[in-house]
Structure formats: structure tokens, C-alpha cells
Amino acid sequence: MSYPSDPILLQEVAPRDGLQIEPVFVPTADKIALIDRLSMLGFSRIEVTSFVSPRAVPALADAAEVLTRIRRAPGVLYVALVPNLRGAMDALRAGADELNMVMSASDTHNRANMRMTGDQSFSMFRDIVREVETNKPSLNGTVATAFGCPFEGDQSEEKVLDIVRHYLDLGCDGITLADTTGMADPRQVERLVLKALDLVGANRLTLHFHNTRGLGLANVLAAYSAGARRFDAALGGLGGCPFAPGASGNICTEDTAAMCERMGIPTGLDLPGLLEVSRTLPALIGHDVPGQTAKAGRVQDLHAPPATLQSASKRKG
Amino acid sequence: MSYPSDPILLQEVAPRDGLQIEPVFVPTADKIALIDRLSMLGFSRIEVTSFVSPRAVPALADAAEVLTRIRRAPGVLYVALVPNLRGAMDALRAGADELNMVMSASDTHNRANMRMTGDQSFSMFRDIVREVETNKPSLNGTVATAFGCPFEGDQSEEKVLDIVRHYLDLGCDGITLADTTGMADPRQVERLVLKALDLVGANRLTLHFHNTRGLGLANVLAAYSAGARRFDAALGGLGGCPFAPGASGNICTEDTAAMCERMGIPTGLDLPGLLEVSRTLPALIGHDVPGQTAKAGRVQDLHAPPATLQSASKRKG
Numbered sequence: 001m002s003y004p005s006d007p008i009l010l011q012e013v014a015p016r017d018g019l020q021i022e023p024v025f026v027p028t029a030d031k032i033a034l035i036d037r038l039s040m041l042g043f044s045r046i047e048v049t050s051f052v053s054p055r056a057v058p059a060l061a062d063a064a065e066v067l068t069r070i071r072r073a074p075g076v077l078y079v080a081l082v083p084n085l086r087g088a089m090d091a092l093r094a095g096a097d098e099l100n101m102v103m104s105a106s107d108t109h110n111r112a113n114m115r116m117t118g119d120q121s122f123s124m125f126r127d128i129v130r131e132v133e134t135n136k137p138s139l140n141g142t143v144a145t146a147f148g149c150p151f152e153g154d155q156s157e158e159k160v161l162d163i164v165r166h167y168l169d170l171g172c173d174g175i176t177l178a179d180t181t182g183m184a185d186p187r188q189v190e191r192l193v194l195k196a197l198d199l200v201g202a203n204r205l206t207l208h209f210h211n212t213r214g215l216g217l218a219n220v221l222a223a224y225s226a227g228a229r230r231f232d233a234a235l236g237g238l239g240g241c242p243f244a245p246g247a248s249g250n251i252c253t254e255d256t257a258a259m260c261e262r263m264g265i266p267t268g269l270d271l272p273g274l275l276e277v278s279r280t281l282p283a284l285i286g287h288d289v290p291g292q293t294a295k296a297g298r299v300q301d302l303h304a305p306p307a308t309l310q311s312a313s314k315r316k317g
Numbered sequence: 318m319s320y321p322s323d324p325i326l327l328q329e330v331a332p333r334d335g336l337q338i339e340p341v342f343v344p345t346a347d348k349i350a351l352i353d354r355l356s357m358l359g360f361s362r363i364e365v366t367s368f369v370s371p372r373a374v375p376a377l378a379d380a381a382e383v384l385t386r387i388r389r390a391p392g393v394l395y396v397a398l399v400p401n402l403r404g405a406m407d408a409l410r411a412g413a414d415e416l417n418m419v420m421s422a423s424d425t426h427n428r429a430n431m432r433m434t435g436d437q438s439f440s441m442f443r444d445i446v447r448e449v450e451t452n453k454p455s456l457n458g459t460v461a462t463a464f465g466c467p468f469e470g471d472q473s474e475e476k477v478l479d480i481v482r483h484y485l486d487l488g489c490d491g492i493t494l495a496d497t498t499g500m501a502d503p504r505q506v507e508r509l510v511l512k513a514l515d516l517v518g519a520n521r522l523t524l525h526f527h528n529t530r531g532l533g534l535a536n537v538l539a540a541y542s543a544g545a546r547r548f549d550a551a552l553g554g555l556g557g558c559p560f561a562p563g564a565s566g567n568i569c570t571e572d573t574a575a576m577c578e579r580m581g582i583p584t585g586l587d588l589p590g591l592l593e594v595s596r597t598l599p600a601l602i603g604h605d606v607p608g609q610t611a612k613a614g615r616v617q618d619l620h621a622p623p624a625t626l627q628s629a630s631k632r633k634g
């Protein structure tokens with residue numbers, strides 16, 4: 001089959017999709033320090049927070065303050081997730097470069113997660129587009145549960161692609177297909193990515209995978225081989241799924257970057273820098289994180305042979 | 318690229334490669350009970366133990382007793398790893414159906430792990446082959462560190478393939494390429510598997526991957542797409558690498574089987590049965606295990622929507 005060698009764009013989402021599920025409130029200054037460090041590591045896009053109700057997601061109650069106070073690096077687009085018109089306006093006021101709008105392919109999930117029907121979501125998106133017209137932020141449309149819903153199961157590709165078309169009709173600059181609870185498999189990914197790429201250019205399509213069942217990087221490669229070039233990932237593999245306590249979260253930024261490095265796929269990221277910042281995460285959130293490369297080191301980080309080795313060949317044979 | 322749909326043979330190695338690194342000694346009766354349960358789940362090959370020195374690997378000091386006392390299921394080949402002639406003879410006496418011989422592509426690793434030079438390993442293999450001729454067990458030859466050595470780094474493909482040829486000349490029935498400390502990447506896997514398949518038929522070639530850096534299942538798919546059909550895996554993702562405390566071990570049997578199930582790749586395994594047995598592992602070894610599907614459930618194991626859902630659409634929109 002042979003993999004391509006085109007660059008992959010990894011978009012960091014740990015500050016939003018990672019921290020939103022954490023039971024502890026990471027102090028605002030620590031969030032800002034984390035984002036400021038990430039800004040120096042080569043990302044062109046960082047999803048910094050979500051303008052959701054502080055009652056629904058207390059962990060991100062400081063969204064406006066975070067977005068206002070981070071030190072903006074040139075060339076980095078700072079993204080905010082917005083669940084409704086009010087969130088969009090707040091995000092804009094706080095200086096978001098891009099608004100990430102979300103609806104689920106699954107009606108049940110959309111009602112559980114966004115508390116809206118599909119039609120209500122579409123209507124809300126139209127309101128946002130109309131209201132932000134003068135500010136002209138970049139707009140991204142995310143299809144959550146695009147690879148399956150934890151309540152409904154499989155979702156029809158036609159339904160997912162209809163939402164994509166809807167986002168494009170609204171004038172969205174980017175589209176994200178999200179495997180919200182880690183249900184995708186590589187064959188399914190290949191199939192849906194090929195169809196999505198008929199509607200959206202590779203430079204505008206993001207794949208957002210979770211590693212809930214261990215398939216995260218296999219799905220990345222399936223999507224990449226099918227032509228996708230943009231991927232969300234979270235430092236340390238932060239994030240998670242409310243239905244899978246103990247299971248992995250988002251695909252891990254530094255594990256993905258390390259895989260790309262070994263495969264000769266450029267990411268433009270500072271991998272040693274990522275590992276350094278990743279290793280600060282357990283202290284920040286109070287528990288171990290799923291990322292592997294921060295524990296194992298990079299492949300090229302070799303170890304000293306055992307000291308006993310000199311005499312070993314004499315002992316046996 | 319499109320994945321094939323040919324069956325995959327998963328070979329269980331948790332009792333050997335999983336338990337050998339555990340600091341606790343799993344009682345012999347528990348090991349036997351575990352293997353007996355695994356025997357009923359559709360495996361055609363289970364690596365049950367290793368006839369290494371009890372001083373080197375105290376966790377498997379009961380190798381002979383385990384191999385003698387397990388309840389043999391028809392159609393299952395019970396494999397023992399043998400590090401030397403003495404281990405081979407002990408394994409045969411205890412009733413091993415197959416002997417798995419090992420040497421590392423890396424000289425440094427072979428000396429550290431087997432305490433032999435490459436020539437000493439080859440000479441030992443010849444002794445084993447000569448001694449077991451009358452018993453005619455199945456013989457497998459494993460090339461450890463085939464995708465990289467934690468001391469030396471990259472290994473030349475020619476050296477790996479030379480060892481494969483050597484094993485074949487000795488009359489080995491099967492060949493295993495082992496990524497002993499999880500250093501392989503999918504592009505490298507594809508390249509080496511294609512070359513190995515020029516020497517060994519797919520029905521005789523096993524790939525043994527570790528998930529040390531999170532690439533385990535991506536490497537499985539790379540090898541599978543390149544034509545490999547046999548893979549070692551450990552229940553719960555047991556195992557590990559002495560240089561990566563906290564990192565993952567072998568690729569996880571049930572995660573791999575679940576991926577295959579979703580992709581329509583037959584494995585012949587009883588996935589619910591695997592999950593049930595996997596969930597007994599933490600109690601057996603005293604800590605959490607890396608496998609994800611046992612925590613998250615299978616993709617098709619759906620969840621009830623939140624009870625608040627009925628009134629949700631009235632609240633917002």
C-alpha cells in the first residue's frame with residue numbers, strides 16, 4: 001500500500017478537549033502558561049477553550065480570561081469551541097481567531113450534549129454566521145459522533161455528509177469529523193474520509209480521533225492514507241469519554257508526532273519540547289496521562305547496556 | 318489503499334511474555350486456570366511459559382508444572398519459549414507442542430538478554446534441532462529487536478533477514494519478527510514484512526508487536542496490509558519493556574480482536590469471552606492493565622441516554 005510522505009498538520013486541543021473532562025479546576029494562570037508553552041512548539045492551530053455554560057463545564061469557566069490573557073504567537077490560530085450564539089459572541093469579544101461550532105450526527109447525542117435538535121443546531125449556526133459577519137472570524141464546523149454514537153450506535157455516512165454540506169453552505173472555512181467517543185475503525189475511517197474529501201479539500205478537513213479503544217493512531221494512518229492531512233490531538237492524550245472510565249482520551253499529540261517523525265512525515269512540531277511539556281501534565285491535573293512516548297522516550301533515545309555485559313559471553317555458550 | 322479481509326491469526330502470549338515481567342509471582346494454579354480459560358476462546362496457539370533460569374525470571378519458575386498440568390484443548394498448539402538446549406529438553410519433557418527459540422538481531426541485546434553472541438545462539442539452535450529430531454516438535458525461530466534495539470538503535474534489514482534464513486535452513490516451521498521494546502513504525506513494518514514474505518509464507522510468519530509508544534495496532538494494520546496474517550498478542554496488553562516504566566506492553570489481544578471484528582476481519586476468537594477473562598487480570602497481578610476495550614466496552618455495547626433528555630429540547634434552542 002505504501003504511505004504518503006506529505007506533511008501532517010497536528011492541531012492541539014488539550015486545553016479544551018483535554019481539560020474539560022478533568023474533575024479538578026486547573027488554575028487559570030496554569031492554563032495560560034500551558035497554552036503559552038504550546039504556542040512555541042510549532043502548532044498553527046490551538047483550541048484553547050470552550051464558551052460553554054460554567055454550570056455544564058466548570059473546568060472551563062475561565063474561558064474568556066484564558067483567551068484574553070494568553071500570549072499570542074505569530075502564525076498560530078487560537079480556536080474556541082462555541083456551543084451557541086451567546087458563546088460565539090463571548091468568544092469573539094475575547095479575541096478568538098476561529099469559532100468551532102459543533103453538532104452531533106446522532107440526534108440523541110446532539111440532544112444530550114448540546115441540548116438541541118438537529119434543526120435547532122442548524123438554526124443556531126445561521127444565527128452565528130449572521131452575527132459574526134462583520135468580524136469575519138474563521139469558522140469551523142464539527143460533526144460529532146461522525147463515526148458512531150454511544151447511544152444510537154452506527155451513524156449513516158449520508159447523514160454525516162449532509163451535515164458537512166450544511167456547514168459548507170453556511171460558509172464554514174473548515175470541517176471536522178469527530179470520533180467523539182472512540183468508536184471508529186480504520187476501514188470505516190478510510191471510507192468516510194474518501195467521501196468527505198469529495199466535498200472538502202484536504203487543507204480544510206480535520207479528523208478528530210479518540211483513542212478510547214486503542215485504535216487512535218491506526219485511524220490516523222487510515223485517514224492519512226486516504227488523503228486527510230489535518231488532525232486534532234491532545235498533549236499527553238488528555239481527554240476521555242464519560243462512558244469509559246480509565247480508557248484513553250484524545251489521540252496523544254506527542255505519540256502522533258513521534259510516529260510521524262519515524263515515518264518521515266513532517267509535522268513541524270518540536271517533539272522534545274512536546275515531551276517536556278507533556279511530562280508536566282500529571283502534576284497539573286493530579287493523575288497519570290495516557291501518552292506513551294513521554295514514558296518510553298523517543299525510539300532514538302537509546303539506553304546503556306547492562307554493566308554486567310562485558311563478562312556475559314564468557315558465562316554461557 | 319483498502320484493507321484486505323483475510324482472517325488474522327492471533328496467538329496469545331500473555332502467560333509467557335505478559336507474566337514474565339510481573340514483580341509478583343502469580344500462583345501456579347492461577348496461571349493454569351488462566352491458560353485453561355484462554356484455551357476455550359478460539360486460539361490455535363498459546364505461548365504458555367518460558368523455560369528460562371528461575372533466577373533470571375522467577376515469575377516463570379513453575380514452567381514445567383504449568384505446561385504439564387494445563388488442560389489441553391483440541392486444536393490448540395501449546396508453545397514454550399526456550400533460551401537454550403537445557404530449556405528445550407525440559408520443555409519437551411513437559412509436553413510443549415512447539416519450541417520457540419530466540420535470538421536478537423542486535424548483538425548487544427543478544428548478549429544482554431540471552432547472554433550469548435550471535436554465533437553462540439546459532440550453535441545452540443543447531444544443538445536443539447539435533448537433540449529434538451526424534452520428538453519432532455514444531456519449531457519457531459524468533460528474531461528479537463527486529464525493528465530496533467534499545468541499546469544499538471536501528472538494525473539493518475539484511476541482518477534480520479539473514480537470521481530468518483538461518484532459522485529456515487535449520488528447518489524451523491515458523492518465524493517471528495519481534496519488536497521487543499516497541500520501536501517499530503508502520504512504514505518500517507511494511508518494508509520489512511514485504512521482504513520477509515519473500516522468504517517465508519504468510520502462514521509461517523508471525524509479527525510480535527509491543528505497544529510501548531502507542532503504535533501497536535497501527536503496526537498490526539501495516540503488517541496485515543503488507544500480507545502478514547499471524548500476530549502475537551497478550552490479553553489485557555500485559556507485558557512491558559524494562560526501559561519504559563508505565564508504558565504499554567504487548568499489543569492487547571482483545572483490543573486487536575475488537576478492531577478486527579469492526580473491520581470485518583475474522584479472528585475466530587470469542588471476544589466477549591476475552592473481555593471477561595481480561596477483566597480478571599488486575600486482581601491476578603495487582604494492578605491496572607493497558608487494554609482499552611475491557612474498560613470502554615465494545616463499540617456495539619451502547620449506553621442509555623441521560624434521563625434528563627426528555628425535557629432537554631424544551632430548555633434550549
